[in-house]
Amino acid sequence: MDVPSAAVPLAAPVPGSVLDPVGPVAEQIAGLTWFMIVIGTLLWAATVLFLVLALRHRARRAPRRNTRGAKAFIAGWGVVVPMIVLPAVFAYSLVVGVHISRPAPPQAVDIEVVGYQFWWEVRYPDSGVVTANEVHVPVGRPVRLRLTSADVIHSLWVPPVSGKVDLVPGRENTMTFQVDEPGTYLGECAEFCGIQHARMQFVLVAQPEEEFEEHLRTLQLASSRPDTSLEAAGREVFLAASCGECHRIEDVSGGGVAPAPDLTHLASRDTIAAGMLENTRGNLAGWILDPQGLKPGVRMPPNNLDGDELQALLAYLESLE
Template identity: 50%
Template sequence: MGVTVSGSLDPQGPVAEAIADLWWLMLALGVAVFAVFAVLLALALVRRSGSGPPPDERRHQRWLLGWGVIGPTVVIAVVFVATVVAMRAIPRDAPPGALVIEVTGHQFWYEVRYPEQQVTTRNELHLPVGRPVALRLTSADVIHSFWVPPLAGKTDMLPDGVNTMVVQADEPGRHRSRCAEFCGLYHADMQLTVVAEPAAAFDTWVEGLR
């Protein structure tokens, strides 16, 4: 099982799926808006070069109202509703039965603690597939940002508090994660390997560490 270079658009869990769906919707709307305006611009240029009848003021105003006001309002309303739906799909608190993992950012490495299993690792995070995981994110020094694109969006790791991120991996796989907030000279070296594996393999891994 090699390291997959999966990104946000290759979602491996429900949270990343909600974010990817929103991204595709915004891309589709953006392309549609661009296409409409490209056609209108081309039409305007063609008409200007011809010698047609004088412009009709009222028709102009209707076009302005339709394409300039109502169109953008509809597009923004659709994006707004879709964003709220996506945000609601991202759990804020750990559901019952979630595995708790404490991840602490250091300059320039990750400390990963499994309080229930009483094991600690460095720069390696293992997740059992199909089980919600509550990541308790914090920092020992400066602000870092935790980001595993195929699983979820970014969450800050702050020195003065704990941010909880709930993720779930639906497929086994290895993912590379990088600190997403410039945190000092060796920021680019701050990498974490995330291994999503079947529950049995996860248990075996924990036993091996003990």
């Protein structure tokens, strides 16, 4: 039996660096970064050299009252050089800013990302797909992210892919980029948004066009029906414990009372808790029973389930591929 692409384990995410770009937008930002690093290093090295020469000169000769040379040096190094360097850096920054702010082309993939404390909702409006904490994009094709927040200001950042863009409540910002190398890249929130800001992560998966389309087709499917009596009992536990009042599972629950990640294809994800924990049975059990103990400040309350209820619920959730 063929395994759906959404159920194929992802490669380990690469933290990446702004200096190791994988797309044209990131290359522009990396070029500006290297330019500033080189200019700053040269100015620092020249300043240190002048300081060393000045100290050696002072040690060899007695002080003189003629300060014309010192004034000329201060005027040149403190006024003329900054008047050349700063406009150059500003001009380069302006060029890069204009380039990366261009509107997305018509063939761009539209994806909506909503920031919550402390996770990400991901929507593909053209396909009707809703998921969480994973952004899949096709390689070599422009992507437009429409970004907003449901609570406080967040900031989305994938260092080797693009720059930072804020997610602001009541406002939609956009980020346009393209990834030219297949891979799984680690993204994060770059704006302090609360106690679990540092653990608000996601993965960006760049894959060939065919795999991307297959992934979307898989996510368009409703949740699988329970195959065993244990899984069926787990679905009843899910509903009885009021999990469905917040979490959505296609054809099972609508969620919405307090927004929480969509669980329709939970078992296909490599992580839970917005990238904090590997998606294993033990971690999932601990997260269900005591999320506040693992990630204080999240909106999910603890669940008082006995052993049989927990095992049934785990069996059901693990079937949601």
